[in-house]
Amino acid sequence: MxxxxxxxxxxxxxxxxxxxxxxxxxxxxxxxxxxxxxxxxxxxxxxxxxxxxxxxxxxxxxxxxxxxxxxxxxxxxxxxxxxxxxxxxxxxxxxxxxxxxxxxxxxxxxxxxxxxxxxxxxxxxxxxxxxxxxSRVLVALGAGLMAVPFTSWAGEWVVGLVGQTNVPTAVPTVARWIPALIVGCALAWCGLRPVRRAAVWLADLALLWVVPALFISVSYVLGTRAMAGNLQEMLLMSRQILAATLGPAGGALPTVLLALAIALAGLGLRSVAARRRAGDGDGKGGGNTPTSPGRRAHWR
Incomplete structure (x- = not known):
C-alpha cells in the first residue's frame, strides 16, 4: 500500500x-x-x-x-x-x-x-x-535523511492536483522550511541524553545542509541539454554548483538554524513537562511520606 x-x-x-x-x-x-x-x-x-x-x-x-x-x-x-x-x-x-x-x-x-x-x-x-x-537515534536519523525527499514528495502532490502552471506562489516558500520543521521535531523527540545522541544532531543538521544542495545540483546539471553526453563537463559543473549551494550564498544556513532552534525549544518544553509531572507525583504522594500522619506509627 x-x-x-x-x-x-x-x-x-x-x-x-x-x-x-x-x-x-x-x-x-x-x-x-x-x-x-x-x-x-x-x-x-x-x-x-x-x-x-x-x-x-x-x-x-x-x-x-x-x-x-x-x-x-x-x-x-x-x-x-x-x-x-x-x-x-x-x-x-x-x-x-x-x-x-x-x-x-x-x-x-x-x-x-x-x-x-x-x-x-x-x-x-x-x-x-x-x-x-x-531506537530513537535511528528513527531520528531516518527523519533527517527523508526530510527533503518527503517535502519534495508532498510538493509533487500539489503539482499533480493543480498542474505545474497553477502551483500557488506560496508553496515553494513554505516547502523551503518544512524540512527544518521535520528535523527539528525529530531531534527534540530524540533528545540529547545520553551525550552520544549529539552525533545524530550533527548528522541530521548536516543532511539538512547537504541534501538540498545535491537536489539543486543534480536538477541543474541533468537539465542542461547543452552538456548532455559530456560527462567531464557535467561533473565539473556539478562540483561548481554544489560548492556554490553549500557555501554562505546557498541559503541553507537559515534552514539549519531554524531546525536547531526548534529542536532546542522542543527540548525545553520536554524538560518543563517532565518537571511538572514530577511535581504532580510528589504532591499526590505527600500522604505517604515518613512525616505524614498516616505513616508516623510505622516509623515509631
Missing part, C-alpha cells in the same frame, strides 16, 4: 512517460505511453522523492503500529514496497526501451536511469529500516 502511495503523486497526473530526447519518433506529450515511473533525466529528484517516500512511510507505519513480531512485519513491509517498486520499474523501463532510438547515447541514458532508480529504491529501503527501528 505505501509503495503505491509513494507513486501516487505521479499516477494521478495520468502517468505518461515524459518526452525523451532520444525517442524514436516525433510525438506530442499526450501521445507518450503510460509509464508507472517518470523516467527522464529531468525528473531524477522526483524519482528520489517517489521511491524513497514509499519505503519511509512503510517504516513509519511499522514504528507507530509496534507489532509483536516487529522484525517479521518490517521485512514483510519491505517486501511489499519492493514488489510494487520493482514491478513499476520493469513496466517503465520496458516502455522506455521500446521507444528509444538505437545508439550508444541512448544505451548510456537507459543504463544511467536504471542505476538511478536502483539507488532510489535502495535509499527507500534504508529509510524504511531506520524509521521502523526501536
Amino acid at each position: 505505501t509503495g503505491l502511495l509513494g507513486l501516487a503523486p505521479w499516477l494521478i497526473t495520468g502517468a505518461q512517460l515524459p518526452l525523451q530526447n532520444s525517442w524514436g519518433s516525433q510525438v506530442l506529450p499526450e501521445q507518450m505511453p503510460v509509464s508507472l515511473l517518470p523516467l527522464s533525466q529531468y525528473e531524477l529528484t522526483t524519482l528520489v522523492a517517489l521511491l524513497s517516500s514509499g519505503g519511509a512511510m512503510a517504516g513509519l507505519a511499522v514504528r507507530v503500529w509496534q507489532p509483536a513480531r516487529r522484525r517479521l512485519v518490517g521485512w514483510c513491509a519491505a517486501s511489499g514496497v519492493l514488489t510494487v517498486q520493482f514491478s513499476a520499474a520493469v513496466q517503465s523501463f520496458t516502455v522506455l526501451d521500446d521507444g528509444l532510438t538505437d545508439g550508444t547515447l541512448a544505451r548510456v541514458y537507459f543504463a544511467g536511469l536504471l542505476a538511478g532508480v536502483i539507488a532510489c529504491i535502495a535509499a527507500g529501503l534504508v529509510a524504511l529500516l531506520l524509521l521502523a527501528a526501536r
